[in-house]
Amino acid sequence: MSEFIFRLPDSREVGRASSLEEFLERLKEVPIESLEYHFHNGHFAPWLRDNGYGRLVSMLNLIKRAHGESLRDKLVRLVENYLASTGNKKGRKSTGAGNRSCGKGRRRKRK
Numbered sequence: 001m002s003e004f005i006f007r008l009p010d011s012r013e014v015g016r017a018s019s020l021e022e023f024l025e026r027l028k029e030v031p032i033e034s035l036e037y038h039f040h041n042g043h044f045a046p047w048l049r050d051n052g053y054g055r056l057v058s059m060l061n062l063i064k065r066a067h068g069e070s071l072r073d074k075l076v077r078l079v080e081n082y083l084a085s086t087g088n089k090k091g092r093k094s095t096g097a098g099n100r101s102c103g104k105g106r107r108r109k110r111k
Contacts, residue, residue, distance in 0.1 A: 006030045009037045020053065024079045027072065035072055041065075055064045056082045 006015035006026055017023035027035065038044055045057045051081045059082065063074050 001051050002047065004044075006034045006038065008034050013084075020051075020079065020083065024076065024083070027075050027079065030073060032068055035075065036067060039071060039075070053082075069101075 003018045003020055004026075005013055006017070007013055008031065014034050015026040017026045019040050045060060048054075048057050048060070055084060056079070059078055059109050060075075063071070063078070
């Protein structure tokens with residue numbers, strides 16, 4: 001799983017996450033400016049999708065016009081609910097349609 005690097009708009013790094021659980025913890029603690037910067041510029045979705053959380057990306061797209069602590073609350077609740085509903089623990093990825101690696105290398109040879 002690749003790392004998501006939380007940054008402020010001036011590019012200063014304020015946190016890193018290499019699992020969905022770490023991502024959730026960073027959502028709770030990084031400065032709100034970082035969350036707004038990444039959310040409103042669409043930075044979360046590619047990382048989530050690339051790491052097998054396509055269904056979570058679909059849910060993320062439902063958040064509209066949130067700012068400040070309201071944005072933080074919505075993001076935290078969304079990821080917590082996702083983890084609870086999937087039983088996804090310790091970085092295990094879901095096998096939803098958003099998992100880009102799903103099926104690669106698993107094709108049978110035709111006879």
